[in-house]
Amino acid sequence: MQAAGWVRVTAGTDARSKKVTLTTKARRITGRLAAEWRATEAAIAELEAAIPYPLSQVVTDIEAALRRKSFHDRIAEKLASDPSWKQGAPRRGALQALAATRRLHDSSR
Numbered sequence: 001m002q003a004a005g006w007v008r009v010t011a012g013t014d015a016r017s018k019k020v021t022l023t024t025k026a027r028r029i030t031g032r033l034a035a036e037w038r039a040t041e042a043a044i045a046e047l048e049a050a051i052p053y054p055l056s057q058v059v060t061d062i063e064a065a066l067r068r069k070s071f072h073d074r075i076a077e078k079l080a081s082d083p084s085w086k087q088g089a090p091r092r093g094a095l096q097a098l099a100a101t102r103r104l105h106d107s108s109r
Contacts, residue, residue: 001007006026079085
């Protein structure tokens with residue numbers, strides 16, 4: 001945000017902190033950003049009214065399910081029973097992708 005000219009960063013009250021302030025460029029659009037935020041919240045409320053399951057509950061439930069079994073483990077389990085995976089086809093890229101999902105999962109904990 002600093003590189004884009006939206007915020008200015010200066011030294012804080014001690015070496016462990018920094019002060020971040022909006023630039024003039026950013027202050028010019030705060031009204032529009034607030035309007036966009038209100039519109040986004042209203043759209044979410046509209047969606048939640050149209051479905052029997054609140055979107056916020058979806059996130060909570062997915063998090064709980066992933067704590068029980070990671071996405072990586074779910075993929076690995078499916079691959080273990082897939083004959084195409086077992087045939088020994090070139091898997092280097094696929095294994096790297098699977099390892100990346102594991103790292104992503106581990107970093108989100």
